[in-house]
Amino acid sequence: DAGVTQSPTHLIKTRGQQVTLRCSPKSGHDTVSWYQQALGQGPQFIFQYYEEEERQRGNFPDRFSGHQFPNYSSELNVNALLLGDSALYLCASSLLGSRGTYEQYFGPGTRLTVT
Amino acid sequence: KNEVEQSPQNLTAQEGEFITINCSYSVGISALHWLQQHPGGGIVSLFMLSSGKKKHGRLIATINIQEKHSSLHITASHPRDSAVYICAVIPMGAQKLVFGQGTRLTINP
Numbered sequence: 001d002a003g004v005t006q007s008p009t010h011l012i013k014t015r016g017q018q019v020t021l022r023c024s025p026k027s028g029h030d031t032v033s034w035y036q037q038a039l040g041q042g043p044q045f046i047f048q049y050y051e052e053e054e055r056q057r058g059n060f061p062d063r064f065s066g067h068q069f070p071n072y073s074s075e076l077n078v079n080a081l082l083l084g085d086s087a088l089y090l091c092a093s094s095l096l097g098s099r100g101t102y103e104q105y106f107g108p109g110t111r112l113t114v115t
Numbered sequence: 116k117n118e119v120e121q122s123p124q125n126l127t128a129q130e131g132e133f134i135t136i137n138c139s140y141s142v143g144i145s146a147l148h149w150l151q152q153h154p155g156g157g158i159v160s161l162f163m164l165s166s167g168k169k170k171h172g173r174l175i176a177t178i179n180i181q182e183k184h185s186s187l188h189i190t191a192s193h194p195r196d197s198a199v200y201i202c203a204v205i206p207m208g209a210q211k212l213v214f215g216q217g218t219r220l221t222i223n224p
Contacts, residue, residue, distance in 0.1 A: 033211060037156070042119075042201055042214035056210050088156045092212075104148070104212060106158035 002027065004093050004107035012113045013081050021076040021110045025093030031055075032074040033104065034066060035090040043090055049074050050096060078112075086114045118142050121202050121215035129223055134189040136218045138202030141183065148212060149176050149187045150201040158201070161187070192222045 005024045013019050025032050031050045035043035045058035049068035068074045072093075078085055088111050092104040119140045128134055138147070146165045152158045162169050162176040164185075169176050173192075178185040189196055199219050203212040 031210075035212070035214075042203075042216045043158075043212070045211040045213070048210055050210075058211065090156070090158060092158075096210075103160060103163045105160060106150075109156040109158075111156065 004091060004105050006089075006091050006107035006110050008110060009108065010111045010113075012115060014115055015081055015083060017081050018077065018079045019081060019112060021078075021089050021091075021112070022073065023076070023091030023093075023107055024073045025091075026105045029093035029095050029105070030072055031094045031096050031102070032068060032072065033092045033094070034074070034076045035092065036060070037088040037090060037109075039087070046076065081114045083114050086112060088112075117216065118206075118213050119202055119204055119215040121200075121218050123218060124216065125219045125221075127221045127223065128192055130193060132192050132222075134192050134196070134220065134222075136187045136200050136202075136220070138185045138187070138215055139183060140185075140202075140204050140213075142204065142213075143207040144180075144183075144204040145207050146205045147178055147185050148201075148203040148205075149185070150203060152199040152201060152217070154198075161200075189220075194222045194224050197221050 033048040034046040037043040047057040048055045052068045063079045088109045090109045091107040094102040094104045149161045173190045175188040199217040201217045202215040
């Protein structure tokens with residue numbers, strides 16, 4: 001059983017460009033959350049997708065958008081890249097429990113460098 | 116002030132020592148995670164708990180909901196335990212994790 005997978009593992013982009021990161025959830029999971037982790041900081045919640053809808057969103061600008069596909073995989077898109085977008089982007093999947101509490105399983109992350 | 120505070124931020128110990136990492140939070144929660152992150156970035160969930168105590172091998176996690184405090188203990192520490200340990204909470208009514216800043220643990224042989 002494959003865990004959460006993310007692609008690519010590393011990416012270098014130039015300011016102003018656009019990037020798409022991909023995540024495949026753990027088998028059986030229906031919810032995908034995206035987090036941004038700047039160097040030396042804890043991860044920050046970007047947004048969460050469930051049933052192909054954005055369920056909740058953190059304090060990130062509209063340049064950050066996402067999508068969830070019918071097979072529960074997800075994409076994170078970032079437009080008009082800034083130097084400050086350089087970070088490790090983590091995807092986590094979970095199965096939304098009846099009480100709304102759930103354990104999240106993390107992917108290995110995509111390290112994005114913006115030059 | 117962050118909603119989730121960890122202490123200490125950095126901890127260096129000798130192999131075999133008993134390790135305690137603390138986490139305090141300021142919001143009502145439905146659950147709390149302890150996570151481990153190795154260099155290179157991958158995060159592994161160690162525990163999710165909403166009350167009491169959980170044990171897995173040499174790792175023990177406790178939580179006191181009334182005091183809004185959790186601790187992660189490592190017994191008989193080993194150099195392979197060296198990593199960043201992160202406390203993250205699920206705020207009541209939310210569907211996201213709110214993370215502490217992490218504790219960098221180094222265990223010397």
